[in-house]
Amino acid sequence: MRRGAWEDYQKDIADDKYYYARSCIRQNFFPGSEKAFLNIVGRDLGREVFDDPLHTSCTGIGYHSDIVPYETIMTVVARQFSLMHEAGFENFISSCITSFGIYTEILNTWEEFPETEEKTRESLYKATKRELYKPKNLAHTSDVIFHLRDEIKQRMKYPLVNHLTGEKLRVVEHIGCHYAKIFPKRGIGGSEFPYVLAGMIESWGGDVVDYPERRHCCGFGFRNYLVQANRGYSIANSHKKLESMAPYRPDFIVCNCPGCTMFLDKWQYTIAEMEGTTYGEAGQGIPVLTYEEMAGLVLGYDPWELGMQMHAVNVEPLLNKMGVEYDPAAKYLGPNGKYIGKPLQSVVNSSRGNTSLYDIKK
Amino acid sequence: MIMQTDVVVVGGGVAGIKAACELCQAGSKCVLVERDSVLGGKLRGWHKLFPSFTSSSDVIEELLNELKQSNVECLLGSEVVYISSTLCRLASGTEIQCRAVILATGYNLFDARIKEEYGYGIYDNVITSVDLERMFHTGTISTLSGAAPEKVAILHCVGSRDEKVCQRHCSKVCCITAVKQAIEIKKMLPNSEVFNFYMDMRMFGPGYEELYLTAQKQYNVHFIRGRISEAAQLPKGRLQIKAEDTLTARPLIMSVDMLVLMVGMKAPKQNALFALATGLELQPSGFISSKDLFLEAVLTSVPGIFVAGTVTAPKTIGESISEATMASRAALKFIEG
Amino acid sequence: MAVKNFGFSISRPRTIDMDKNNLRKSNEILRELPELQACIGCGSCTASCSAGLLTQFNFRKMHTLVRRGEYEGVYKELSKCMLCGKCRMVCPRNINTRKVVLLIKRTLGDF
Incomplete structure (x- = not known):
């Protein structure tokens, strides 16, 4: 296979001075990732990132579940943009693919239909007495990490390589539907041969696995997951992807989108509990990482500081492969050293009975 | 250099x-430029022509023989940079003054x-109809690894x-070309399985x-009625394809050794x-308009400029000639006025 | 292993998987009646079908499914055919549709 197709899809990514919009759900499911982004980009690489406590949810989940009308979400988004302007920033970065898709869709709507923009401007003023200012540059936070991947490489402590065998790690990447399927030109590499995560993987020494269902949706589908009766076909989509990638023996999965990261991780738990099927080496599941967690590991961050104890699939097999130094006993200790509780034993993690090793209660 | 002639014919195809x-x-x-x-x-x-499997080199040879016996001045390797009904300027700077032009x-x-x-140009065994003709010409159909394909999707x-x-627009000749190529594959590799994925079968000509x-x-x-929505590479260069089998209203998935893309005809930028x-x-569509589709199909909106062949629309070899x-x-x- | 009940199960794909389907029976049918492959999916048979008028029975779809190696339930469906022969009269490809019904049922057995 010959690569290179992604080079047709480039986009401008601002180099500094970012206004940071957080995701609604990531702080619950992958709680260290956004903090890691701020540390990597802000502290390590010296960029200015403004983490504004005033911004709200973009209401994207409500929008995609037919609860929030388009007019409303446009006004919410307009408010975020004007907050950015008030804070003195022009480069808007979003930590969520759903949000990124929505910001992109709305900016395009305003461009195509100026009268809609005018209406939003009015709604925004009526609701908040704020003026609308559009960002000069819009990017997803993974675009920023992609943009800075070589600077990260210069500080790399653990490459994406099996430190025992010297082999490159095989990495499955999943960019999330709303990153590039709606506006392929707004995503690095487009939607068929996306390069935003693949670029990081290759830059940091890993190999990208190009498996048949690479482009398939994780199955979130908003209302398809939110309604319990519909979850059967939400999980079926992740199942299809896992079945398709399994023969390639990936060492881990890295995701772009909050929802995909959660589903590819937690559905592995569910599939194992329902059917006893586990994927990955020795049936221990395939660890699922956010790109910040991947960047964090590469830079030598402590996995528990990155929040990786919150994953459904244990990450220890990956950490051991990479040769990451970590304290197994500290897994379930919070930042203040206090025990945070630990999950019950699950099928997806029990193939080698690893869980008892870390049972710090004893 | 300035040349003079009656008619400039631009394009040395059939x-x-x-x-x-x-x-x-x-x-x-x-x-002739x-x-x-x-x-x-x-x-x-091209190797052979539908629907009769006539060798295309026979057709070219026949035409070139005819050309040899005529007194045509051929300017090869000459790119036209400007054209009007009375003047044709070439990239070399040569100007041909004329009284009419045939495009x-x-x-x-x-x-x-x-x-x-x-994934054409990315996956190993995704080829075009033109690549396949080239294979017919060499006498072997093979995947990149050199093996004969057992399953082929067109x-x-x-x-x-x-x-x-x-x-x-519809490129018109691809349906019948696909039928012809499927038969040629089966003739060369009788044990292979060939699947044509089509939207409509447009068999417009005699014998098609x-x-x-x-x-x-x-x-x-x-023949499966449904357009392939995507291809992905499997290990060993095989390909997974997805389509809807629209006649059963079910999604369909299969792996093949080779995927042949029937590439259409595009109007040149020129x-x-x-x-x-x-x-x-x-x-x-970008093709040149005829003056009238029925009575003046080879005339254009500009007096003195005439058209022949696929400059106006996709056509067969016979129609072009x-x-x-x-x-x-x-x-x-x-x-002659 | 105790199977947990989550209140839903993993939906099974409706996809026709041509790699998994066994086409042996299908090929057997086509060898005996190659003309079945000439079907152009016009639907005249289904339009004129006396059984299809009253039930979900769709002859065109059934034999297409058989040709893709999807046999399940076909025997039962084809049993709805009244063998009136109208479909054979209207078929523009001159396919012996009555024979198709009988041949599929005979080859598949009670699949």
Whole structure:
């Protein structure tokens, strides 16, 4: 296979001075990732990132579940943009693919239909007495990490390589539907041969696995997951992807989108509990990482500081492969050293009975 | 350098060669301008022609023989940079003054890489209909690893009837080409399985429907009504394809050793340049408009400029050659006043 | 292993998987009646079908499914055919549709 197709899809990514919009759900499911982004980009690489406590949810989940009308979400988004302007920033970065898709869709709507923009401007003023200012540059936070991947490489402590065998790690990447399927030109590499995560993987020494269902949706589908009766076909989509990638023996999965990261991780738990099927080496599941967690590991961050104890699939097999130094006993200790509780034993993690090793209660 | 002639024929494919021959045989002076260093156009890349499996080199040879016996002045390797009904300027600076022009500049092949979802140029065993003809020419059909494919999928309408790639028109000849190629594969590899994925089967010519029936009944070629939505590479260079089997209303998935993309005909960009310089009208597809579809198909909106072959729309070899005869007659009539 | 109940199960794909389907029976049918492959999916048979008028029975779809190796339930469906022969009269490809019904049922057995 010959690569290179992604080079047709480039986009401008601002180099500094970012206004940071957080995701609604990531702080619950992958709680260290956004903090890691701020540390990597802000502290390590010296960029200015403004983490504004005033911004709200973009209401994207409500929008995609037919609860929030388009007019409303446009006004919410307009408010975020004007907050950015008030804070003195022009480069808007979003930590969520759903949000990124929505910001992109709305900016395009305003461009195509100026009268809609005018209406939003009015709604925004009526609701908040704020003026609308559009960002000069819009990017997803993974675009920023992609943009800075070589600077990260210069500080790399653990490459994406099996430190025992010297082999490159095989990495499955999943960019999330709303990153590039709606506006392929707004995503690095487009939607068929996306390069935003693949670029990081290759830059940091890993190999990208190009498996048949690479482009398939994780199955979130908003209302398809939110309604319990519909979850059967939400999980079926992740199942299809896992079945398709399994023969390639990936060492881990890295995701772009909050929802995909959660589903590819937690559905592995569910599939194992329902059917006893586990994927990955020795049936221990395939660890699922956010790109910040991947960047964090590469830079030598402590996995528990990155929040990786919150994953459904244990990450220890990956950490051991990479040769990451970590304290197994500290897994379930919070930042203040206090025990945070630990999950019950699950099928997806029990193939080698690893869980008892870390049972710090004893 | 300045040359003088009666008629300039632009394009040395089958239509251009035939038009030039006809003009000379009628006693008129004619210059044939071809961008390439050889005559014969796209047909040179083809092995056999539908529906009769006539060797394309026989057709070219016949036309070139006719050309040899005529007194046509051929300018090979000559790119036309400006054209009007009385003047043709070449990239070399040569100017040909004339009394009429026949445009037989043909078409371009659709670049299959644009349909990214099929992975042409990326996956090893995704090839185009043109690549397959090249294989027929060498006498072996093989995957990149050198093995004979056991399962082949042929996808119709790549770069045709597709607004996503600005190709709304039907390229007309691909359906029958796909039937022909499927049969040729089965003839060479009788144990292989061939699946044609189509949206409509447009068997518009004499003997075409019969060939389609032969492919179905005699060669056991499978026809599945549905457009492949994406291809992905499997280990060992195999490919997974997805389509809907629309006649059962179910999604369908299968792996194949080779995927053949039936690339359509695209109007060359130069059509727009010609149109800008001369006032020729273009169709939305980018092909040049005939003056009238029924009575003056080889005339254009500009007096003195005539058209033959696929410069106006996708056509078969036979149609292009017949049109060349008509265009040369119309041009002669024009210069004789 | 105790199977947990989550209140839903993993939906099974409706996809026709041509790699998994066994086409042996299908090929057997086509060898005996190659003309079946000439079907162009016009639907005249289904339009004129006396059984299809009253039930979900769709002859065109059934034999297409068989040709893709999807046999399940076909025997039962084809049993709805009244063998009136109208479909054979209207078929533009001159396929012996009555024979198709009988041949599929005989080859598949009670699949």
